Amino acid sequence: MVLGNPTGPRGGFIRWAGGHVGFRGVPAGYSVLVFGRKKDELSAQDPVDQLAADPAVKGAGKGAPTPKRKEQEAARKRPLVPTDRKASKEAERIAVQDQRMKMRQALDTGDEKYLPLRDKGPQKRFARDFVDARFSLGEYLMFGALLFVVISFVIPSGSNILSYVLIGFWVMFLAVFVDVFVLSRKLRKGLAQKFGDVERGTVWYGSMRSLQFRRLRLPKPQVQRGQYPA
Secondary structure (H helix, E strand, O other): EEEOOOOOOOOOOEEEEEEEEEOOOOOOOHHHHHHHHHHHHHHHHHHHHHHHHHHHHHOOOOOOOOOOHHHHHHHHHOOOOOOOOHHHHHHHHHHHHHHHHHHHHHHHOOOOHHHHHHHOHHHHHHHHHHHHHHOOOOHHHHHHHHHHHHHHHHHHOOOOEEEEEEEEHHHHHHHHHHHHHHHHHHHHHHHHHHOOOOOOHHHHHHHHHHHOOOOOOOOOOOOOOOOOOO
């Protein structure tokens, strides 16, 4: 049975054969209702895709409560950039300035909360207190080097005195090296006894601190000489 008239060489017609309805060129048994059903599914899927793409709904993961309608509308209306950029920059500048002020105070008081990252941690604090509690030859290495430079400008290069000064400087340098080596061994032992594992870089951190003049160290010493950490 044939319904409809052919419209040309490529015109289609509906043929009923054994309960199957199809178009010309389409395999028998393929229902035309598929086209209508597929279109309906796509149209029904569009709102779901749009809802999933919504940033307000996207943040709700598994186990999280679904945002309310008012929250979703507020998220859509929220501006991407602040309306008053000048006020925003001023607030950011004040926040950065406040953070720097707190960091400077922490370098004076040793407040762990606002210290720079390189100085944070209980092991770093132990290393600082251990170094500040002892006398280190490295504290005066900088002054010895400065004195040698001044003498080298004053005394002629061919003088024997300059040779003695150079020998004295190298002796001092060797003594500082030995002192730092002894310090690093004692510091590592103290850290291992108190904390078990020694964090990487802590011994080097304490050794470099011992080469700085005590009054110029940052963070500033919080213990007196001889007051070793427990």
